[in-house]
Amino acid sequence: MPRLSFTTLVAAPLTVAFDVARALRRPWPGPLEEVESVRPVRDVYAGPGHGRRRVTHTRRYTATRAGTLVEEEVAWVTAGPLGRLADAVLRRRLRREMAAHLDGYAAAAARRALDVVQVVGVALVDGDRVLVARRSGGPYDGRWEFPGGKVEPGETELAALVREIREELGVVVVPRGFVGEVVLDGVVAGGAAGESTLRVWWAEVDTTAAVTAHEHSELRWVAAGELDSLDWIPADRPLLPAVRALLADR
Numbered sequence: 001m002p003r004l005s006f007t008t009l010v011a012a013p014l015t016v017a018f019d020v021a022r023a024l025r026r027p028w029p030g031p032l033e034e035v036e037s038v039r040p041v042r043d044v045y046a047g048p049g050h051g052r053r054r055v056t057h058t059r060r061y062t063a064t065r066a067g068t069l070v071e072e073e074v075a076w077v078t079a080g081p082l083g084r085l086a087d088a089v090l091r092r093r094l095r096r097e098m099a100a101h102l103d104g105y106a107a108a109a110a111r112r113a114l115d116v117v118q119v120v121g122v123a124l125v126d127g128d129r130v131l132v133a134r135r136s137g138g139p140y141d142g143r144w145e146f147p148g149g150k151v152e153p154g155e156t157e158l159a160a161l162v163r164e165i166r167e168e169l170g171v172v173v174v175p176r177g178f179v180g181e182v183v184l185d186g187v188v189a190g191g192a193a194g195e196s197t198l199r200v201w202w203a204e205v206d207t208t209a210a211v212t213a214h215e216h217s218e219l220r221w222v223a224a225g226e227l228d229s230l231d232w233i234p235a236d237r238p239l240l241p242a243v244r245a246l247l248a249d250r
């Protein structure tokens with residue numbers, strides 16, 4: 001079965017990249033039927049496409065430090081007496097149409113991302129230990145999390161992370177690497193439910209100053225083997241495998 005692959009790096013969180021891609025559909029006429037949809041990581045569509053050929057369009061969405069990596073595959077069934085010649089013509093046409101479509105998609109997703117309030121968190125690492133913070137007040141009072149907070153308008157993700165940790169822990173941190181991204185089920189700053197995500201980075205303290213709990217009831221340095229025993233807020237628990245792997249490499 002002939003197929004083409006396309007890769008686009010979108011300056012937007014997973015949810016925005018997924019929702020905008022679905023809204024813009026595809027650059028050719030004729031709707032395809034949804035075969036599978038797992039928001040915000042994968043969707044598959046199939047149906048009649050160019051020249052009545054059956055077309056399958058698959059998209060996969062992966063969180064990266066620079067945004068969302070969107071990997072797409074368009075596959076079709078060869079049809080008609082011209083066979084390979086018709087496929088070659090279709091291949092050139094699809095490449096041209098998809099190139100223009102994906103440029104527009106990346107721009108639209110980046111614009112939409114400006115209207116979505118994002119949340120950042122930090123896995124603060126010291127050797128083979130990571131800092132965890134216990135919530136004080138609110139619906140998750142007494143449960144554990146990686147400290148962080150909302151990105152303010154006009155603020156970059158990493159600038160927000162440094163600011164939030166300075167406010168919450170009284171120290172300056174240096175972000176070292178991206179850990180992962182989790183969809184937040186609830187409403188963040190008045191946005192739609194499930195629109196915002198939590199993006200967590202790992203970092204190290206840039207000074208010799210001790211961390212101080214300004215907004216949490218308790219701070220604790222824990223090893224990888226202690227993570228599962230804590231009562232985590234729902235958003236942070238999916239990140240634990242990545243944090244354990246990070247500590248194992250230290």
